[in-house]
Amino acid sequence: xxxxxxxxxxxxxxTVISKVKRxxxxxxxxxxxxxxxxxxxxxxDSTSPG
Numbered sequence: 704x705x706x707x708x709x710x711x712x713x714x715x716x717x718t719v720i721s722k723v724k725r726x727x728x729x730x731x732x733x734x735x736x737x738x739x740x741x742x743x744x745x746x747x748d749s750t751s752p753g
Contacts, residue, residue, distance in 0.1 A: 709719055717725075 707719060707723060
């Protein structure tokens with residue numbers, strides 16, 4: 704999950720869209736690891752006794 708704060712500046716070097724895109728693309732490995740951890744935890748929870 705990303706929280707995006709927007710502000711206006713005459714000297715801005717990057718648009719909100721390009722920044723979000725960059726953040727997502729730069730953190731794809733982290734997201735995959737988090738997804739795997741979530742899936743593994745879910746599997747453990749579903750197989751643990753009662």
